[in-house]
Amino acid sequence: MKARLPQGFGGGGAANLQQLARQAQKLQESMDQATAELEQKEYEATAGGSAVRVSVTGKMEVKSIAISPEVVDPEDVEMLGDLILAAVNEALRAAAADKSQTMEKISGGLNVPGLF
Secondary structure (H helix, E strand, O other): OOOOOOOOOOOOHHHHHHHHHHHHHHHHHHHHHHHHHHHHOEEEEEEOOOOEEEEEEOOOOEEEEEEOHHHOOOOOHHHHHHHHHHHHHHHHHHHHHHHHHHHHHHHOOOOOOOOO
16 A cells, blocks of 8 residues: 655655745845844943943944943942943843844744754
């Protein structure tokens, strides 16, 4: 007895594979374009009630750090370091979350290692 595939399966072989490859290429192009757009965006975060303001790019690079003069205390340099660290980490988290959300929209939630 010969097994039969459901209608729409089989018979396409190479054509189905080519179509899948075209779809994967289109998905990769969309993701590359989104990545380029995300790298141009800036993300900002603050810490200590806006005492420290940090701006990062979508490339995960710190662009600027602004510190209010009233939080500069030579006796408590550690606190200033903590505020800067908190603001930088929050800005980087915002950039990463935006990238993840954008890529998920493009891929439809498909997570293919190495694709993005």
